[in-house]
Amino acid sequence: MIKVIDFIHTNRDRYVSELKDYLAIPSISALPEHQGDVRRCAEWTAEEMTRVGLENVKLVETPGNPVVYGDWLHAEGAPTILFYGHYDVQPVDPLDLWETPPFEASVRDGEIYARGSADDKGQVFMHFKAIEAHMKQHGKLPVNLRVIIEGEEEVGSKNLDNFIKANKDTLGADVVVISDSAMFDRGVPSICYGLRGLTYFQIDVRGTNSDLHSGIFGGSVANPAMVLAQMLAKMRDTSGRIRVPGFYDDVRELTQAERDEWKKLPWSDKRYMKELGAPKLFGETGFTTLERRWGRPTLEVNGMLSGFTGEGAKTVLPAVAMAKVSMRLVPDQHPDKIADLFEAYVKELAPKTVEVKVTRMHGGKPWMADFDNTYVRAAGRAIEQGFGKTPVFCREGGSIPVVATFQEELGIPSVLFGVGLPDENAHAPNEKLDLDNFHNGIVASAILYEEIGSRR
Amino acid sequence: MIKVIDFIHTNRDRYVSELKDYLAIPSISALPEHQGDVRRCAEWTAEEMTRVGLENVKLVETPGNPVVYGDWLHAEGAPTILFYGHYDVQPVDPLDLWETPPFEASVRDGEIYARGSADDKGQVFMHFKAIEAHMKQHGKLPVNLRVIIEGEEEVGSKNLDNFIKANKDTLGADVVVISDSAMFDRGVPSICYGLRGLTYFQIDVRGTNSDLHSGIFGGSVANPAMVLAQMLAKMRDTSGRIRVPGFYDDVRELTQAERDEWKKLPWSDKRYMKELGAPKLFGETGFTTLERRWGRPTLEVNGMLSGFTGEGAKTVLPAVAMAKVSMRLVPDQHPDKIADLFEAYVKELAPKTVEVKVTRMHGGKPWMADFDNTYVRAAGRAIEQGFGKTPVFCREGGSIPVVATFQEELGIPSVLFGVGLPDENAHAPNEKLDLDNFHNGIVASAILYEEIGSRR
Numbered sequence: 001m002i003k004v005i006d007f008i009h010t011n012r013d014r015y016v017s018e019l020k021d022y023l024a025i026p027s028i029s030a031l032p033e034h035q036g037d038v039r040r041c042a043e044w045t046a047e048e049m050t051r052v053g054l055e056n057v058k059l060v061e062t063p064g065n066p067v068v069y070g071d072w073l074h075a076e077g078a079p080t081i082l083f084y085g086h087y088d089v090q091p092v093d094p095l096d097l098w099e100t101p102p103f104e105a106s107v108r109d110g111e112i113y114a115r116g117s118a119d120d121k122g123q124v125f126m127h128f129k130a131i132e133a134h135m136k137q138h139g140k141l142p143v144n145l146r147v148i149i150e151g152e153e154e155v156g157s158k159n160l161d162n163f164i165k166a167n168k169d170t171l172g173a174d175v176v177v178i179s180d181s182a183m184f185d186r187g188v189p190s191i192c193y194g195l196r197g198l199t200y201f202q203i204d205v206r207g208t209n210s211d212l213h214s215g216i217f218g219g220s221v222a223n224p225a226m227v228l229a230q231m232l233a234k235m236r237d238t239s240g241r242i243r244v245p246g247f248y249d250d251v252r253e254l255t256q257a258e259r260d261e262w263k264k265l266p267w268s269d270k271r272y273m274k275e276l277g278a279p280k281l282f283g284e285t286g287f288t289t290l291e292r293r294w295g296r297p298t299l300e301v302n303g304m305l306s307g308f309t310g311e312g313a314k315t316v317l318p319a320v321a322m323a324k325v326s327m328r329l330v331p332d333q334h335p336d337k338i339a340d341l342f343e344a345y346v347k348e349l350a351p352k353t354v355e356v357k358v359t360r361m362h363g364g365k366p367w368m369a370d371f372d373n374t375y376v377r378a379a380g381r382a383i384e385q386g387f388g389k390t391p392v393f394c395r396e397g398g399s400i401p402v403v404a405t406f407q408e409e410l411g412i413p414s415v416l417f418g419v420g421l422p423d424e425n426a427h428a429p430n431e432k433l434d435l436d437n438f439h440n441g442i443v444a445s446a447i448l449y450e451e452i453g454s455r456r
Numbered sequence: 457m458i459k460v461i462d463f464i465h466t467n468r469d470r471y472v473s474e475l476k477d478y479l480a481i482p483s484i485s486a487l488p489e490h491q492g493d494v495r496r497c498a499e500w501t502a503e504e505m506t507r508v509g510l511e512n513v514k515l516v517e518t519p520g521n522p523v524v525y526g527d528w529l530h531a532e533g534a535p536t537i538l539f540y541g542h543y544d545v546q547p548v549d550p551l552d553l554w555e556t557p558p559f560e561a562s563v564r565d566g567e568i569y570a571r572g573s574a575d576d577k578g579q580v581f582m583h584f585k586a587i588e589a590h591m592k593q594h595g596k597l598p599v600n601l602r603v604i605i606e607g608e609e610e611v612g613s614k615n616l617d618n619f620i621k622a623n624k625d626t627l628g629a630d631v632v633v634i635s636d637s638a639m640f641d642r643g644v645p646s647i648c649y650g651l652r653g654l655t656y657f658q659i660d661v662r663g664t665n666s667d668l669h670s671g672i673f674g675g676s677v678a679n680p681a682m683v684l685a686q687m688l689a690k691m692r693d694t695s696g697r698i699r700v701p702g703f704y705d706d707v708r709e710l711t712q713a714e715r716d717e718w719k720k721l722p723w724s725d726k727r728y729m730k731e732l733g734a735p736k737l738f739g740e741t742g743f744t745t746l747e748r749r750w751g752r753p754t755l756e757v758n759g760m761l762s763g764f765t766g767e768g769a770k771t772v773l774p775a776v777a778m779a780k781v782s783m784r785l786v787p788d789q790h791p792d793k794i795a796d797l798f799e800a801y802v803k804e805l806a807p808k809t810v811e812v813k814v815t816r817m818h819g820g821k822p823w824m825a826d827f828d829n830t831y832v833r834a835a836g837r838a839i840e841q842g843f844g845k846t847p848v849f850c851r852e853g854g855s856i857p858v859v860a861t862f863q864e865e866l867g868i869p870s871v872l873f874g875v876g877l878p879d880e881n882a883h884a885p886n887e888k889l890d891l892d893n894f895h896n897g898i899v900a901s902a903i904l905y906e907e908i909g910s911r912r
Binding site: 229238397 | 612685696738752774784855881
C-alpha cells in the first residue's frame, strides 16, 4: 500500500487539473436544454473509467440518461464492491450569487469551487484516482469492483431502479460503496448509517384565464397567490409540526441511546446559526438541531412563483400561482403513502374558487443501516488511515434513494463513505470541495479496497 | 359640428394606422431598460400634439420621465379644459401568453391588440384626433384646452404631484377631463364618478445567507417561503375580510341609495365568472360583486417569488422569498395611514427566525365626485351623441391618484370620460381596444369640447 499512497501524494496537482475538466461539463439533469451536456458528461466519465484501468466500460441506455458501467473482476476469491455515484449535477440558479462561474472550477483557500465539486463528481473522481493508483503501481486491484455512475440522481434517479432490476445478474456484489455525502464536520470524518427519504411535488393554482388588473377586478375573484399562501400556511404549523393528517403515523421514534450518542458529537447551535447567517434557528419543538436534521421528517417549500416579480410595481391580479413542496422522510415512512396523504390534504385545502393541480415529481425511501457490519468497520479503518482520525457515526438529512433499492433488490448493504463538508453548498451557489479531504479521500478509498479485498 | 363629425368618419383608417405607430413604442415605465423608449414616446407624443394644432408644446423635465405639455387658449370667454393622460404602459410579462407581439398592434374582430391600446395611448390618441378634426375643419377649437400627458402613471405618478404643485399658475382650468377608464360594459357607455385608492408594497424575507440543500438542512432553520406564506395567509381571511388591524376604521360605508342604483345596472355574476374563467367568485361576504369591486377595499398579492421555479425538481431550501402586496382603498381611507398600519402589521407577523423588509412602493388616494355638476352633465350629453345611448353612472375599482391631486391642489373637478371595456386586459397579456368605441370616442370628445365650450 505504501507505493500506492506515495503515488497518490505525488499526483495531487494532476488530480486537480483533471477534476477541473470533469467539472467543466454542465451536466444539469433537471434542465432539458442541457441534455447534450449530460450525454457528453456520460461519455467523459466512460473514457476516464477506461483510462484508469476499468474494463467492459459502456454506456447503458435508459429511457432517460445513460448509466455508465465498468468493472474489474480479476481478484479471485476476494469480495466484490459495487461502487455507485452520479455524473449529473444540480441547476445553478441564482447564477448571480456565484463568485466564480459554476462550470469554470476555481481553487481558493484550499477549496475547489464549481457545481458538482462536492455533489458528486469530486467524490466519484476520488475513486477513479484510487483505482488508477492501484493499477499504475500493481497492475491490479486488491478487490473485485463494479462501477455504476448514473445521470439522473438530481432528478430522482427515475430510471435507476429499473436498471438495477434488469441487471440483477451482472450487478452481483458483496457491498455497495457510495461517496455522495458529507462528513460530520471539518476535521471530524464520519461514517453515515442513515438517510432521510423524499417525496417532491409541484402545486399549481389557477384562478382565472389570464392575469387581471388588480384595481378593476380586485376583491371580486380569488387571488391564486393568496390561496396558495393560505394552503401552504396550513401544511406546517409555527411549532414546526407538519399538519398533513396521518403524516407522523409511521415515524420511527428516535431511541434514547441514539439521542445520547448524538449529544456527544462536537456541535454548537450558535456556530451553526452564524455559519448559515440565520437570525434564529427554527424547527420541530422538543428536538435538537441534529435530531431535526437527521431523525425527524420535514416539509419544505422549495420554490414559489406567481404574478409580477420584476423590479418595481405592477398592479396585477395573477391568473396562476405555483409552489414546489417536498418532504424529507424518516424510517418507517413510505414515500408513496406520504404522497397519497399529501395529495389528499392538498385537495382538502383547495377552495372551490380556484383550480388546484398537484404533480408528484419524485420520491425515495429513507434508509438506516446496522452500523456494526464487516464493511462498515472496514470503512472506518480506511477513513482512520486516510484522515488520521477515528470517524464518528452519524446520519444524514439528505436522500440517496438508491441505497434502499440496493438493499431491497440486490440484498446488498451500503457503506456511505462521503468526504464532503456540511458547508459546501451542495445544492446552492458556490458549491465547493475541500482539496485536503479530496486527496485524503483518494488515499482512504485506495485503503478501503485493500481492507475489503483482504476479507476473503 | 357636422363638418367635424363627417371629417372624423372619413378618417377612420388613417386614425388606426397612426395609432399603430404610437403603440409600437414600448414605453414601459416600470423597467429601467426601457427608459430610452419612454423618452422616445414622450417625443412622439409632443410631435403629434404639434401636428394636431396644439401650441407651446414642450417636454417638461422631472426627476423621472418628462411630462408632455401643450395648449390652445384662443377661445375667448369660454371655459378651459385640462386634459390629462399618460404615454407610459405596463410591463408585458408573461410574454408567451400574447397571441401577437405586444408592440406590433394587430386588428382582429374590430379590436386593436397591443400593450397601451386601452391603457392609455388609445384613449389619449382619441382626444388628439378630436382636436385635429376641429382644427382641420374650423382652424380653431370651441374651448380652451391645456393638455398634460405624463410618463409615470403605471409606476405611481411619483413626480406628477410636484409638477402640478410647481405649475399651479399655468395649469389653471375649469375642469379636468381624463380618458383612462372603462365603460360599464360593451354597449353600455358610462360616466365614472368614483375611484379606489392604492398602496403598494414589496415584502422581502431572508432566512439564511444562501440557498441550502433541503435534505441536509431541512427542519433546522426557518424556510422563508413558508414564513412568507404564513404571513400572507394572515393578511386576509377566507371570508375575504382584511385582517390588518385598523384597516376598516375610515371606510365610508356604501349608502343604501347607491347600492340600490348599482343593483339596477345590467349585470350577471354568471357571465362575469365565465368571461374570466373563474371556477367560482370570491370576495368579502355580504357585498355584491360590483360593490366589492367599486365600493369596498381589497388586499391582493400581486407577485410572489422564492427558490427554484424552473421545470422539474430542485431540492433547495431558499435563502429568500419575496411578495408584492397591494391594497385598493375607498373613501375615506388615506394611503399613508393604511401604509403605516400595514407596515406595523407585517412587523408584528414577522417571526424572529427571519429578517423581514417592507418597502413602500407607491400609493394614491381614493376619489369620489358629485356627479350632478355642469361638466359631468356635459360629458353625459357628449357620450350620448357619440355612442347613441344614455350613459349610466358608475364607479371604478382602479386608481387614478392624480384625480385627487387635481381636486386638492388646483380645486378643479374631474370628469372621467373613458371608452375602454372591462375585458380589454388593461394590465394583462392581449390588451386591446374596441375600434368602434375608439371612433365613437373621437366623435364624443369633439362634441365634449363643444358642449363645455358653449357654457360661457
